[in-house]
Amino acid sequence: MTKPRVLIVEDEIPILDALLYNLQKENFDVTTATDGREALRKCQSQVPDIVILDLMIPPPDGLQVCRELRSDPRTKNVRILMLTAKDHETDEIVGFNMGADDYVAKPFRMRPLIERVKALLRRAGAEEPSGDITVVDGITIDRKNHMVTVDENELILTPTEFRLLWTLARQPGRTFSRNELLDCSRGEDANSMERTIDVHVRALRKKLSARAELIETIRGIGYRFKPDRI
Numbered sequence: 001m002t003k004p005r006v007l008i009v010e011d012e013i014p015i016l017d018a019l020l021y022n023l024q025k026e027n028f029d030v031t032t033a034t035d036g037r038e039a040l041r042k043c044q045s046q047v048p049d050i051v052i053l054d055l056m057i058p059p060p061d062g063l064q065v066c067r068e069l070r071s072d073p074r075t076k077n078v079r080i081l082m083l084t085a086k087d088h089e090t091d092e093i094v095g096f097n098m099g100a101d102d103y104v105a106k107p108f109r110m111r112p113l114i115e116r117v118k119a120l121l122r123r124a125g126a127e128e129p130s131g132d133i134t135v136v137d138g139i140t141i142d143r144k145n146h147m148v149t150v151d152e153n154e155l156i157l158t159p160t161e162f163r164l165l166w167t168l169a170r171q172p173g174r175t176f177s178r179n180e181l182l183d184c185s186r187g188e189d190a191n192s193m194e195r196t197i198d199v200h201v202r203a204l205r206k207k208l209s210a211r212a213e214l215i216e217t218i219r220g221i222g223y224r225f226k227p228d229r230i
Contacts, residue, residue, distance in 0.1 A: 003029035004121050007048040009039040009065065010083065011057050015106070019052060022110050023117070036060035040068060043075050050120055053100070055084035063098050070099035079120040083108075099144075112180070134169050136225075137214060141166050150211060161204045164197075168215060168225035177222040197222075 006028045010016040016032055023030045031048070033039040035058035043051070051069065055062035062082060069075040082100040101120055104113055132144040140149045143166060148155040157165065164181060178197045201223060205212035216226040 003027055004050065005029045005031070005046065005048040006117065007031050007033065007039065007042055007051045009033045009036070009051060009057055009062070010054045011035060012054075018110065019113075022114060026114055026118075028117075034058070036062070036065045039065050043069060043078070047075055048078060050079040050081065050117060052081050052083055052117070055082060066098040066100055081113075081117060081120060134166065136169050136172060137211065139165075139169065139208075139211065139214075141169055150208065155207055157204070157207060160200050161207070164200055164204055168223065172225045175218045175221055175224040181222060 006023055008016060008019050008023070008030060010019065010032070011034045013034075016034070020030055020032060031042055031046075033042055037060065039051070039053070039057075040060075042048075051065075053062045053065060057065075060068070062084070066080055066082070069078055069080065079102075080100045081102045081104065083104050083106065085106045102116055104116065132142065134141045134143075138151050140147075141162075142148070146159075146162060148157055148162065148165065167181065168176065181197045181201075201215060205215055208214065214225055216224050218224055
């Protein structure tokens with residue numbers, strides 16, 4: 001069986017080495033780059049399945065690399081996990097608007113990051129009507145334009161609420177722990193309490209109004225999206 005190809009683009013060598021070691025242990029075919037030019041060159045010579053892309057790399061930076069990968073027909077479908085020391089939600093939105101599939105802020109825990117890499121690869125193998133739009137039970141989530149509509153009425157969500165809804169709705173029926181949702185919705189792995197996610201879920205349910213029950217509480221674990229029609 002062919003190993004999934006992963007390109008790590010990171011200029012902090014200790015982080016690069018740690019990612020390389022752990023991903024190789026998970027049986028990935030891993031290559032590395034320390035700046036944007038090298039990353040783009042390696043993507044052209046052998047298209048990876050997923051790119052772990054640091055935002056703050058030597059020119060071109062991560063956002064520009066992401067933009068160029070998405071504009072090239074050969075690499076437009078490559079999964080991109082953006083890695084950054086920044087933790088502001090505006091940076092997350094910019095990354096998504098450039099075409100990133102996921103977002104993790106430093107410092108991060110290695111195991112959750114590897115699981116998110118695996119989840120992105122599973123998603124890449126699935127048939128999807130669109131990488132940027134999810135439609136379920138009358139709810140349309142447009143990631144590229146950061147817009148949510150319910151029965152064609154626009155819903156105004158905070159960036160955290162948007163990412164939380166996107167994460168749950170993309171995998172209906174899957175139970176996410178609070179820590180997983182905290183990581184996914186805010187891009188944080190440190191300095192956060194897992195119960196913080198309950199506050200965001202309550203706010204999101206309130207905005208979903210009649211469809212609030214689609215976000216189901218799994219006692220002692222977390223939440224899942226349970227639409228009437230999957």
